[in-house]
Amino acid sequence: PPVSPFPRPDVHPLPSGTHLLFSQNGRIEHIPLEGYDMKPDQAKTVLHLPGKLIVGVAYDCVEKMVYWTEISPSSINKANLQGGETIPVIESGVTSPEGIAVDHLGRTIFWTDSITDQIEVASMDGSQRRVIINSDLVNPRAIIADPPNGNLYWADWDRDAPKIETSYMDGTNRRVLVKDNLSLPNGLTYEPQSSLLCWADAGTKILECMNPGRGDRRKMTEGIQYPFGMTAYGKNVYYTDWDRLALVAVDTHVGRETSEFLPLKRTKIYGIATAYAQCLAGQNYCAVN
Amino acid sequence: NALTGTPGDCRPCPCPDRTSCSAIVQTGEVVCTNCPAGRTGVRCQKCEDGYHGDPLGQSGPARPCTRCDCHGNVDANAVGTCDHLTGRCLKCLGHTEGDRCERCKQGFYGDALNHTMHQKCKSCSCSASGTSGPVTQCHPRTGHCHCLPHVTGRDCGRCEVGFFHLQPGLGCRRCDCSPVGSSS
Structure with a gap:
């Protein structure tokens, strides 16, 4: 049985401010950000589900909930970060859910499944579920929502034809954004204020960014090790690394690594999400419909 | 729970390698919080x-x-x-x-x-005309398909020597050469 509810002695509610949330096996940890700096001495566990394997993590700034995908067995769940029980969202019909994204305006979640090779959408309680992409996917992983502009972005690390794609949030207007010089694009993130889409490739070992509207692709750092998850906050991107067992911060203005955080627990870090103190302003057509 | 005030309030964690644990107050369940490398789970029982x-x-x-x-x-x-x-x-x-x-x-x-x-x-890709069964069935190691009579080749794509005219569902016909006029 899942070990909840908390508070428990080993878990802590999320304090105010902006944080990074990241998963290690059955734990979701948080590390506060002060400006763009990670505060290692204040890193704590926010949720502990022993024995689970949490892959993707997403944050809903409206209800201050964390959403996650877990595998073996597979499901999608959520929990309030101020304390509360695990709430099941999707319990059947998922085989290997990996990336998860929240549309905080339209109140929906999106996820990729690397076995059914689909992208699905549902309301935040798991109802009104629908497949929006079901073709030409091989190993879909990261998925990102840009609610104010109504766009989705996702990466497929298909060894034969890796690609980064985009579509509207209903799956229409699907286009390939990047396919050349890609290998294993595990990490993907979008920073709404700078309109910068960044990805971290575990095959080419390069972290790159582009403005999806302009298509101006730029290398940020080369020779990175084994990126898995990725998130953005302002000018920084943060990725999890399977080889370094670390969170790595990269400044996109200067294009280089600025700091790293090594959690006490020396094990692979999977998903990562930015838990904003407040929602960024904006609305989209789904929110008003 | 050290607040109960009885001897034995603090007991060793039921976790491997003397790693830490915590007790959930409401349920009394004890959960290991720092499993050894490569292990996870309530009692570090899982890989x-x-x-x-x-x-x-x-x-x-x-x-x-x-x-x-x-x-x-x-x-x-x-x-x-x-x-x-x-x-x-x-x-x-x-x-x-x-x-x-x-x-x-x-x-x-x-x-x-x-x-x-x-x-x-590799895909069996058996010849549609020379195979007696489904074109997707072949020997798992050698790849030999189930051929119609007098049909040969891994994929049943050609006639045996002395046979010709591969026809779907039938196989190949025997050559009808005059022994006098043939060179082989």
Whole structure:
């Protein structure tokens, strides 16, 4: 049985401010950000589900909930970060859910499944579920929502034809954004204020960014090790690394690594999400419909 | 719980290698919070992703966590590639299947264990006209399809020597050559 509810002695509610949330096996940890700096001495566990394997993590700034995908067995769940029980969202019909994204305006979640090779959408309680992409996917992983502009972005690390794609949030207007010089694009993130889409490739070992509207692709750092998850906050991107067992911060203005955080627990870090103190302003057509 | 005020309030954590634990106040359940490397779970009874075993021997003799062996037929970039208890491979690639991705799927042939080959399992691709059964059925190792009478070749694509005119469903016809006028 899942070990909840908390508070428990080993878990802590999320304090105010902006944080990074990241998963290690059955734990979701948080590390506060002060400006763009990670505060290692204040890193704590926010949720502990022993024995689970949490892959993707997403944050809903409206209800201050964390959403996650877990595998073996597979499901999608959520929990309030101020304390509360695990709430099941999707319990059947998922085989290997990996990336998860929240549309905080339209109140929906999106996820990729690397076995059914689909992208699905549902309301935040798991109802009104629908497949929006079901073709030409091989190993879909990261998925990102840009609610104010109504766009989705996702990466497929298909060894034969890796690609980064985009579509509207209903799956229409699907286009390939990047396919050349890609290998294993595990990490993907979008920073709404700078309109910068960044990805971290575990095959080419390069972290790159582009403005999806302009298509101006730029290398940020080369020779990175084994990126898995990725998130953005302002000018920084943060990725999890399977080889370094670390969170790595990269400044996109200067294009280089600025700091790293090594959690006490020396094990692979999977998903990562930015838990904003407040929602960024904006609305989209789904929110008003 | 040291606040109860009785001897034995503090007991050792039921966790391996004297690692820490915490008790949930409401339920009294004790959960290990710092399992040794490669292990996870309430009692550190489970192996991490990519490893299998039964370190506490909960379903038989204790087995330490060892890396899952899928004969190189799972992708190191994938997650959840094997069962944490049995080690059964869950995401076999390259048209392989089996608990250890040890054989080619139906419709494919080759050596799933051959680490040097680029394409370990190739499609049967039996000739539609020379095959007696489905075109996707062939010998899992040699790739030989089930040929119609007097049809030969791995894919049943040609007639035996002395036969000609391969017809779907029938096979090949015997050559009807005059022994006098033929050179072979």
